[in-house]
Amino acid sequence: MRVYTLFGVTGIIYLLVGFVVLRMIWALGAGPEAWQSSLETNAHPLYIAFNALCLVSVVFVAVRFFRLFPKAQPAAIGPLKPPPAAVIQGMLYLVWIGVTVLFGAILAGVIF
């Protein structure tokens, strides 16, 4: 029950982080000074702590969701049955890690 409630409480984090990212993208559209200011704001210890909390929440949500995902699949679609749970979970983790590495590398200026 506590984990279930915690899963729901992450809704607050997701709602807040959505608006934090929105604030940054709005600043990017407003020009170089606004963008620079938003990056500086992001370096404030409170923002760093918030982002760390967000990261923990996101990992918690993803791991829990990926564990539940195979159970939410239909037993069969016509003659096709879903692959074993371990295969589904493995694919989800592969996509998660792959997108994170790719997206992170782009943002960090390693590629492009």
Place this chain on the structure above:
Amino acid sequence: MKNFLLKIEPVIWLLFGQGIMLGSILLTGWLLVVGLAIPLGIVPAEALDFGRAHALASNPIGRLVLLGLIALPLWKGAHHLRHLSIDHGGAARDLVVAPLLYGIAALGSVIAIVAVIRL
């Protein structure tokens, strides 16, 4: 209002599911680099100077990714909080809580669309 909430339920569940799935997948890289590595000096801030950040964000794929990065977590958050409220004895107040939370997510999504268009 109750009928309206029931009608939009499939769309809300779709946005909620994608908020968990795509939102979490995209947020991990964003939080690691933009939220932590750059502010902590692990990645140089020049990686996201205005020119480069704007070039990345303003192409069609960049706009779409950013829209997903903003809007999907908002819907995940709104729907999860609504059900948390219901689970904790809030069924009676759901006709206020649900429109309020979905309204916040919808407003944020509209502003996000404007934000990525004006890049």
